Amino acid sequence: MMNYENPFWGEIYDLIHGGDDADVDFYLDEAMRANGPVLEVACGTGRILLRLLQLEIDAWGIDVSQPMLDRLAEKARRLGLQARAVRADMRAFTLSQRFALIIVPFRSFLHLETKEDQLAALSCFRKHLAPDGRLALNFFAPVAEALAGGGGGLRLGREIVDAGTGRRYKAWQSVSNDHQNRRQTIDWVLQELSGGGEVVATNSLPLRLHWIYKSEFELLLKAAGFSQWSVYGGFNGEPLEGEGQEMVWIASV
Ligand SMILES: C[S@@+](CC[C@H](N)C(=O)[O-])C[C@H]1O[C@@H](n2cnc3c(N)ncnc32)[C@H](O)[C@@H]1O
Structure with a gap:
């Protein structure tokens, strides 16, 4: 999706x-x-x-x-x-x-x-x-130098806590740039963590932008x-x- x-x-x-x-x-x-x-x-x-x-x-x-x-x-x-x-x-x-x-x-x-x-x-x-x-x-x-980056795999953005539900997540992100089509894909991966820190669910959330x-x-x-x-x-x-x-x-x- x-x-x-x-x-x-x-x-x-x-x-x-x-x-x-x-x-x-x-x-x-x-x-x-x-x-x-x-x-x-x-x-x-x-x-x-x-x-x-x-x-x-x-x-x-x-x-x-x-x-x-x-x-x-x-x-x-x-x-x-x-x-x-x-x-x-x-x-x-x-x-x-x-x-x-x-x-x-x-x-x-x-x-x-x-x-x-x-x-x-x-x-x-x-x-x-x-x-x-x-x-x-x-x-x-769009700046060539900035768009030349990306493609370096998943990077840990941050840990997130939902104050309402108490759920904890690890948010990972990777960015890739397709210069031919001026397309940037940002893949967010959200791992939900148990109280003990184990991953209990993973959601993949791809976004596509056209610069x-x-x-x-x-x-x-x-x-x-x-x-x-x-x-x-x-x-x-x-x-x-x-x-x-x-x-x-x-x-x-
Ligand atoms: C980055 S969010 C921005 C949400 C909000 N404007 C804000 O500033 O927080 C992008 C939003 O664009 C909506 N969107 C994407 N394509 C759309 C389209 N063709 N027509 C209407 N909304 C669209 C998405 O559903 C999403 O809610």
Whole structure:
């Protein structure tokens, strides 16, 4: 099962990524400046969406993975929030609402495999933007040196404890890069440990990303009907110039 189809992702995603927050202020600021409803595309378990709702922003979400959405619904219930998050594919969705801001955080756009899929998604975003609406998203800037790495087998990322259930996991990760197809495969392997430290279950969670270059994304934006955009090298408006930067895009029609 590729990407977030495996039901185990609903259980484990927040334990792996719940603390990742480098992007949070950027998306919250964008949402607070937006003059109307906000859509988070590929909202997952609500790492960003629930914070938007806590700020009483009229925020909606879509995601293709039911396990991720189930987890989001459970978290929203516990927080006493109403989450309007529905199962939909970013390449082809139709919502009655038009949005002042559409966001695609945490590199989710890179899960799209082909130019046709990328273009279909961007066109769909454009159709759902209100007049003067903005699209904000981020993904890594591909840098040859960084992509030359990988393929070194499994590395122990960290040990994780689920405070809710008491379950302990060892999280392993391997990264491989297919330059011909610009494809990065990240294999997460999660071993559940008994009290004595023996492995009692193993879950394999492969993720696939397709990296995109700056000039390529500019062409895609143009082809999808966007006419203005800015790209930064981080979440604080840094210029895009160095290695290991995140490309942060803001586009409008
Ligand atoms: C890295 S997670 C990001 C989740 C959340 N936005 C966050 O920032 O924590 C990527 C998400 O993209 C979703 N996704 C992948 N392909 C998708 C598609 N074609 N349409 C909608 N969601 C998709 C996955 O189900 C997953 O929840």
